[in-house]
Amino acid sequence: MKIDVKEAAEFLRENNDYLILMHTSPDGDTLGCGTALCGALQRLGKNAKAVCPDEIPHKFDYLFEAFEKQDFEPKTVVCVDVADTKLLGDMKNVGDTAKLCIDHHVSNVEYAERTLLEPESGAACEIIYYVIKELGVPIDKAIANSLYTGMATDTGCFKFSNTTPRTHRIAAEMIELGADFMHINYTMFDMKTQGRIKLEHLALESIRYYANGHIAVIFAPYSMISGIEGIDSDDIGALASMPRQIQGVDVGICIKEKKKDVFKVSIRSTERIDCSKIAQKFGGGGHERASGCSFYAGTIEDIAKKVVEASEKACREAGII
Template identity: 40%
Template sequence: MADMKRAADLLQSWDRILILSHRSPDGDTLGCASALSRALLALGKSVQFRCADPVPKNMAYLFAGIEYGDFEPERIVTVDVADKALLGALEPLGERVDLAIDHHGTHRPFAREIWVDDTAGAACQMIYKLVQVMGVEITPEIADCLYTGISTDTGCFRYSNASPETHRIAASLLECGARAAEINRAMFETKSRAAVELLKHVYGDMEFYHDGRCAVLCLTRALLEETGAGESELTGVSSFVRQVEGVLIGLTLQERGENEYKVSMRSNAPASAQAVCARFGGGGHKFAAGCTIHAPLEEAKAQIVAACGEALKAF
């Protein structure tokens, strides 16, 4: 198990580096990738970035101005990836990862070297410290990347993972030039027409189970095609489901393939989303986790709802 100093030493000793984010990328994995890319380029390294899914349009600014090289990577680094299966179509590269930087307590080791800090509210908190140890100046561009990851993974500092250290780091990033107001507006207050259409279904099609303590939304391919919603519009939908009064577990089932559903689960204390998703081979954090179920929709829904019911019996 590596630590921050070990991770910094490794990165400073390498030259041609490929950075990988997880599929269905969010602000944290992309904030890590873009910030680390900028830091390594500042050190004179050759850098590439890959993700199985496209970068959402509202996060394209994270990579503005970055010039990636065309070369055969010598080393591979993953950021905010708790399991190589989360690399999606890039999973075969998981066998070749040299360093994994992650903040999930459910991390399943796959890299030669691992730096995991499950006390960090976002993986971008780890990259913030790493960049400083490597002696790289946190420019306004790097600050934007890191602030984006921290803000999105903490729900704009509303979730319990936003610790005092999280706020201190965010304040430091503001001092470095992070455009907090613009970023928060783009991440939390700006909705595309597709997102508005999707939200109509979020509130209209939501189903409730177990005395209203479990809320479920099914996102079929047909629904996503009807609304025109892409990955950027899906960000935060599970949190909307959790916001209904009395709901302890809110989840979405997103159709990913034939008889394949991605479950995104959010919970309120004392319920643990992580514990439920672990029963299906998934993982994450206590109040935010996910898994994949291979079954027809009604069967997949029945399985996850039953597991939620078992978990809720204790409360």
């Protein structure tokens, strides 16, 4: 059942003992949503905890100041920024019992009893902002940090096409409420570990071009990732945006093998290509400009060949080649 912000707030006011689930390979948006909503519910006098099935990179530590650790038996599962319970890893079964999902992915499969879906929101944190407003909880500095982080990260620091005047207005309000925007943007966009620099160096060396330079692929096989000390999932995730940064590239593909024989493919595109359609061919999904899919067998070369072929087809259909 699809619901609106008012109905979501009503549901949250009527229930208690919340387990808020955030997706695997956590990003600033899912973590921002989870921590902000958890904090807001606690300020309403509810029990709430926010949990991610994966380890959370340390650079996100500050988000967890938005709520307190509580000990209770969770009753009500809420998923935030989670389009499909497949994205919950080991906690998929828990996600399948979700009473509420708050999300902005067009690809949301509506697995929860109630879904608050706003695909026009640049970040799910924008929707959480309206829910918190509707709940009447004052937004303090910690919640402002969480919401700002989600909006900044999902819009690539307010640069992607999903950025709207509304994103800026809400972000501006978060700055008024004390969000540490300089610290957040430095940590999320500029700061790199030595391991990250090494990884980027090796990944860039692997780059290959197709379709007259309209498609670029970078490879991060297990042998590369496992050979670099001190990198985390976030460093690896950041590779996804690199091929699309190259002038003339309409489809940027990054193939990562974090665990042996588990291949994650990230696809980024210009406005000329809907890359969620490319990912869907391989059982994945996402947004028009940013999507992904996974493979659990085959070689990195075979996978590249398949995804490149699908991307070439998309480029041909778009009249690019």
